Amino acid sequence: PPVLLDSSSSLLFSLLLAQLPVLTSASPVPQRRPSDLDKLSNQTKNLMKLTQELLREHAFDSDVEPHRFRSLPEMSNRSANDLNNLELKPTLSQLHADLKLYEHHFEWLNKVSKKHHHPAVPKLVEVIREMKSLINLLHRQMLKVEAPRLTPATPSLPPHLPYQFDVLQSSHELLQHFKLFCDWAYRAFISLKPKVTAVQ
Numbered sequence: 001p002p003v004l005l006d007s008s009s010s011l012l013f014s015l016l017l018a019q020l021p022v023l024t025s026a027s028p029v030p031q032r033r034p035s036d037l038d039k040l041s042n043q044t045k046n047l048m049k050l051t052q053e054l055l056r057e058h059a060f061d062s063d064v065e066p067h068r069f070r071s072l073p074e075m076s077n078r079s080a081n082d083l084n085n086l087e088l089k090p091t092l093s094q095l096h097a098d099l100k101l102y103e104h105h106f107e108w109l110n111k112v113s114k115k116h117h118h119p120a121v122p123k124l125v126e127v128i129r130e131m132k133s134l135i136n137l138l139h140r141q142m143l144k145v146e147a148p149r150l151t152p153a154t155p156s157l158p159p160h161l162p163y164q165f166d167v168l169q170s171s172h173e174l175l176q177h178f179k180l181f182c183d184w185a186y187r188a189f190i191s192l193k194p195k196v197t198a199v200q
Contacts, residue, residue: 041189043134048182058120071156073098088195089147097150104155
């Protein structure tokens with residue numbers, strides 16, 4: 001009987017093997033593993049969603065005195081038209097430097113928000129965690145394509161904020177700015193995808 005079992009199971013196995021070409025050709029599109037750029041764009045989309053939730057849940061005062069943060073990445077010079085002409089290595093390097101700068105700003109905001117016991121703190125912590133994860137993912141991609149690591153600009157952060165209202169205003173400005181950045185970065189990663197494939 002054990003021998004019989006073996007032969008019947010090996011028969012079953014060879015039948016399955018014979019079926020393999022049929023099975024694979026029958027499936028319309030093979031499931032591809034998400035590429036690194038897919039992971040980067042998905043992570044960025046998730047960050048944008050978290051940022052929007054923060055803005056929505058904690059109705060920050062929208063009548064903000066702008067430009068408290070002098071060192072945030074410049075967004076006005078990035079347009080949809082630029083997306084088609086992006087070069088792989090410089091764009092990855094720039095996005096990495098920008099994210100490192102945002103990380104400094106968000107860690108500062110988290111610190112002052114904690115001091116004022118602001119209800120947004122748990123979600124801010126989540127945004128920072130996701131941001132760090134995105135930075136690491138992006139850094140790995142840069143190493144793969146040999147994109148240089150830029151030195152991020154020095155953050156010019158506001159002095160300590162004595163009033164909760166100041167914290168609210170700063171939060172709003174930073175989150176609005178970061179939401180714009182995530183939207184642009186998401187589109188940038190998607191448009192860079194074919195260029196990465198060409199390199200690898």
